[in-house]
Amino acid sequence: MTDRFHDALITQATSEMPEKFFDRFMFNLHPDDGTAPSVILGAGVYPPRNVVDGFVVLTTATEQRNLRVSTEHDATDKASVGPLRWETVEDNTTWRIRLDENKTGLELDLLWHARAPYWLGSVDVTNTDGNLTSFDHLFQPGRYQGTLTLDGTTTDVTGWYGLRDRSRGVRTMSGGQGLHIWYQAQFPDRTFGFLLVEDRHGGRILLEGAVMHDDGRLDDITDVRHSLAFTTGNDLLHGTVEIVTATGATYRVDADASAGGGYMAGGGYGGHHGQVRGRDFEEFDVYPLDGTAGPTTLDSALTDRCCTFEWNGQTGYGIFEFALSRSTSYAYRPSSV
Template sequence: MLTKGDDYPIHQTPEPIAYSGSDRNFYDRYFFNAYAPDGSAFAAIAFGVYPALNVADAHIAIVTDGKERCLHASRVLGMERLDLKVGPIAIDILEPLQKLKVTIQKTEGIAGEITFEGRAFPIEEPRFVKRNGPRLFMDYTRLTQNVRASGWLEVDGERIEVAGWVGTRDRSWGIRPVGAPDTQPTPGGGITGFFWQWTPLNFADTSVYFHINADPDGKPWNTRAVILPDGAGPEGGYHSDAPVMETEILPGTRHAKSGKLIIPLAQGEATVKIEPVATFLMRGIGYGGEWRHGALKGELAVAREDLDTVNFDHADPGNLHIQAISRATLSQPGRDDQVGVGVFEQLILGPYRPLGF
């Protein structure tokens, strides 16, 4: 089947673009977030394409005053991967790797238009590869880019001006669990625990990125930290494969009360102190729950969901995956401290002995 993508030099296999290998869990996703400088308002967007499931979905969540207002949309893909619109939510690529726009046509009281412009060239994170016994559990690549955001949002008649906001966008593609879970267990398999932290942070003239995937004993199987000045190109910035995050857990939860990131440098070390101020529940953009990524909802389905980000059940498995909107203080040798804002994404499943789980 020939599609619009076949007229672009983007083929990765001998087949037409409509096909993406043989793994049913292949996905191709956009993610965006943006937030006011004081963390008082926050928005996140996810847009995913699942070629082997023939599904596309999109989500937006807006957090203000302890409430998360979400709009979910899902449709049959029709094997056309370049139609970047699902119901009321659409993406326009204005300048590849630099400027993208998300538009939300007013639906269920939610509307908006936000342009995301990169502060520097995107970073490429190390390739994520993890097996579940003999089966491939994850195999994907992700680019990440801190951004300046502009435009507007509307929630139930209240207009929010997106001016002076910053945030992060990413693009990831490859294999990880999507759609309905497999019903047959794999002998010799079983992921005993999953530990994930991700902290893209925005400062006045600098971005800091950190992530870690670790096993239950705390041994990282994928980690990286990057300090990147505005305007840096593909080879710019400082990259470290040996960062350390010291995490204090909020009692009775699996979420962080605070974090201290330590990045070794030739002239000493950089540190970033992270103080969460508000919570964004990732289920609001399809990370779990009824609207999980890749779920088949029919030809087209659109629905609103409202969540409480203050008085939620921390023990509910659907609420374990969060982004904490956070203040951050960056200290580097020979420079004045910088105060910024970002997110501290967290997902801890099963045992993680360094933190007592």
């Protein structure tokens, strides 16, 4: 855990700012008693490039609808892109998110409230090409109040779960990774949150995270073991992780990933973020959840699956983000649980 995070996005370029500097946020939204609909949205600013872009990924029981937008940063109010608008109401405590009418059929008017302290770390990795990845990384669980309107039907989402992710710095991850997991399992009184990256031989590149308790306690995660089941197309079916913390606690958490969807290629995660697209760029597409779209067919393997979790007789819900390398030199290998 590091010092208090300045939450508002940095929107002004400076002379010492690296050309690849970014400042991004991501929120997910889903019921606290189910996995659909699942919404993942986010935006990023790239001041040296004069770019701001954003995305919306909506997963229903039958399909995934994707919206990607980008424009010139100096043509905005510094807190919007396309139909997506945001406001930091109170640092690390409350955000307002609005999504106006758009091609997905989804509209949002939300207040996100933190339910536990955030975890903040620094991701520092030397890539196989010699470039350095270095960025601040924060994640924090919360709950919503407000409304979700889908295809004309409005739902009160008060009490729904949602975790936010903030990252700021320079990210140039390239090659060498085998397994990537960003895990956010929300239960009534705590959230299990961690980032785990392994190389193609099963060696650990990175582990950071904590058990974030609603009563304000943060218990750093010191070890994670996993046994996961994937399809031949590298899509997660189910799995178990065992989490060990600094206080000596051990948690065994099971995940059911059968809900489908959450393919982050729909949000531009195939290397498209920060690209110069000019003013008012917009793309929309739909992935049917019939097996034709997946980690091996899209331009990114990254998947944010809304899952049902089981731990100690309790049921939780949240996002299990995963990606397996598509290199022929890699095959998933479980660690002991």
